Amino acid sequence: xxxxxxxxxxxxxxxxxxxxLLMGLLPKYPDAEIVWxxxxxxxxxxxxxxxxxxxxxxxxxxxxxxxxLDERAFHERMYKAVFDERLxxxxxxxxxRCAGDTGADMGAxxxxxNGARYADAQRAANDYAYNEKDVWAVPTFVCGxxxxxxxxxxxxxxxxxxxxxxxxxx
Numbered sequence: 001x002x003x004x005x006x007x008x009x010x011x012x013x014x015x016x017x018x019x020x021l022l023m024g025l026l027p028k029y030p031d032a033e034i035v036w037x038x039x040x041x042x043x044x045x046x047x048x049x050x051x052x053x054x055x056x057x058x059x060x061x062x063x064x065x066x067x068x069l070d071e072r073a074f075h076e077r078m079y080k081a082v083f084d085e086r087l088x089x090x091x092x093x094x095x096x097r098c099a100g101d102t103g104a105d106m107g108a109x110x111x112x113x114n115g116a117r118y119a120d121a122q123r124a125a126n127d128y129a130y131n132e133k134d135v136w137a138v139p140t141f142v143c144g145x146x147x148x149x150x151x152x153x154x155x156x157x158x159x160x161x162x163x164x165x166x167x168x169x170x
Contacts, residue, residue, distance in 0.1 A: 002168045003033045007129045007140040009041035010057040010078040011089050014155030018139035019079060021158050028162075029169040036061065036071045039129045040122075041138050052082075052089050058125060059118035060095045063109055064102070066118070073102040143168035 006022065008015035026032060038061040042050035057078055064074045077098040081087040087094045092113045100106040112118060129135040133142055137150040141164055148164040150156055 001031050001033050002143055003035050004165070004168060005035045005037050005133070005142040007037040007039055007133070007135045007142070008075075008138050009039060009054045010061075010075065011052045011054045011082055012041045012138055013083065014137075014150055015041070015139045016079045016083050018141075018150070018156045018161070019075065021156065021161050022141075023076075025158070025162055025165055029165045032165060032169050034072070036065070036075060037125065037129060038062070038075075039126050039135070039138065043126055045123075054089060055119075055122055056092060056095055056113055057089050058122045059113060059116070060099060060109065062118040062121045062125065063112045064099065064104060066121075067104065067108075069099075069104050070102050074099060074104075077101050 006018075008019065022034070026034075038058040040054045040058060044053045044055050061071065061074060064071050078089065078095075081094055081098050082089050089095070092110060095113060096106050096110045099109040133140075137152060139150050139156060141148040141156070141161070143164070146164065146168055148156055148160060
């Protein structure tokens with residue numbers, strides 16, 4: 001079963017589009033396993049002027065993963081909150097509601113965010129993406145030695161993603 005890593009940011013419109021494209025194409029590739037890699041497109045520590053920040057959303061996603069909960073549902077709920085409902089991805093209450101909507105224990109989720117229990121893991125996720133996997137823009141898809149990088153100002157296209165998936169899963 002091919003493992004495809006998707007590096008993305010919940011506040012990135014190109015990632016939102018890439019996620020929708022991926023979800024639409026996955027039925028053609030039933031053997032594909034998606035490994036969700038949430039990161040900050042613009043890390044707060046490096047770009048403190050660039051908002052919105054995604055560090056707490058990444059920490060929330062890492063909580064969902066660690067708790068064995070439905071990561072895909074959380075990511076879809078976060079995208080809906082940010083892009084359809086225009087909610088603040090930096091607000092712990094918004095993140096907690098999104099997690100609760102997808103089956104997480106809201107008290108445990110809020111406690112993890114407020115206690116910064118996933119802050120180190122969030123920084124490690126950025127390090128893995130940017131230093132180990134050479135991600136330079138999101139969304140980026142990686143499958144072994146194959147990769148599909150976002151084009152600046154474009155993201156990924158349906159055709160490009162379909163070809164990447166066919167190559168990876170073929």
